[in-house]
Amino acid sequence: MPVTVTFRCLQPWALPPHEYQVDRSTAQASSKVYRESFRHVRAERIPEHCAPWAMGQELGWRIPSPVDIDFSPLAQTEVAVESDPRAAAKASGRAELWQREGAALAVDRTPWLHLYQFRTENGFENMFLPNGAGSVEWHLGWAVDVPRGYFLLVAPLDQGGQLEVPTGILSSTVLARMNRTSTGVGIAVRPTAPIQVRRGQDIARLILLHADSLQTRTSYAPESTPAPDAAQDPVSTEGGM
Numbered sequence: 001m002p003v004t005v006t007f008r009c010l011q012p013w014a015l016p017p018h019e020y021q022v023d024r025s026t027a028q029a030s031s032k033v034y035r036e037s038f039r040h041v042r043a044e045r046i047p048e049h050c051a052p053w054a055m056g057q058e059l060g061w062r063i064p065s066p067v068d069i070d071f072s073p074l075a076q077t078e079v080a081v082e083s084d085p086r087a088a089a090k091a092s093g094r095a096e097l098w099q100r101e102g103a104a105l106a107v108d109r110t111p112w113l114h115l116y117q118f119r120t121e122n123g124f125e126n127m128f129l130p131n132g133a134g135s136v137e138w139h140l141g142w143a144v145d146v147p148r149g150y151f152l153l154v155a156p157l158d159q160g161g162q163l164e165v166p167t168g169i170l171s172s173t174v175l176a177r178m179n180r181t182s183t184g185v186g187i188a189v190r191p192t193a194p195i196q197v198r199r200g201q202d203i204a205r206l207i208l209l210h211a212d213s214l215q216t217r218t219s220y221a222p223e224s225t226p227a228p229d230a231a232q233d234p235v236s237t238e239g240g241m
Contacts, residue, residue, distance in 0.1 A: 006145040010184045014141030017061035022054040060207035071191035077106045105130045120182040135190040139183035153207040162193035165204040
């Protein structure tokens with residue numbers, strides 16, 4: 001029986017994940033042009049003609065950016081919270097202090113970190129929260145319902161760039177907790193250099209996993225024993241000294 005995953009927009013600016021389709025028809029047309037028009041050059045061995053590659057690209061959903069944004073690296077220092085975190089932040093040379101679940105992060109003042117506050121019924125919320133190790137939690141404004149016993153793998157796209165997406169797994173329990181907020185699902189991103197991202201541009205992937213995928217055991221078959229003749233007979237060569 002097919003499994004249903006439901007996406008719901010919690011904010012008017014949200015862009016929910018979408019399915020991705022490999023453009024096979026354009027690739028086939030390109031191959032035909034080369035085949036029929038050129039004597040030597042061909043375009044047959046291209047990714048779109050490889051079924052495993054194409055299926056891998058179409059697996060899951062793509063997460064688009066909901067805003068136009070100019071990212072830059074965000075330096076962060078985790079500081080002590082037991083005594084005087086503000087004094088610790090000042091000692092670190094950072095401009096701001098952010099409290100995050102039992103930890104405190106001192107960060108440089110960066111315009112994009114504050115620019116995207118959005119309206120909710122409880123007031124304005126931050127789209128980005130410092131997450132440590134140069135990353136931020138990016139609130140995307142949509143919710144997702146997955147059946148119990150399933151997980152969502154957050155993975156980077158198969159491309160280079162200056163916006164890293166650490167691989168992570170979201171359980172149905174974690175997703176349910178995110179769904180109850182006005183900010184929706186959040187993923188971690190880490191800008192490593194200045195980069196411009198546009199609204200609607202894909203930034204990451206979501207892949208559905210079953211609990212069995214996380215409980216797989218590994219075993220290895222015994223190594224094959226080489227045939228005696230193959231193992232002992234040297235390779236013969238012509239000629240000699």
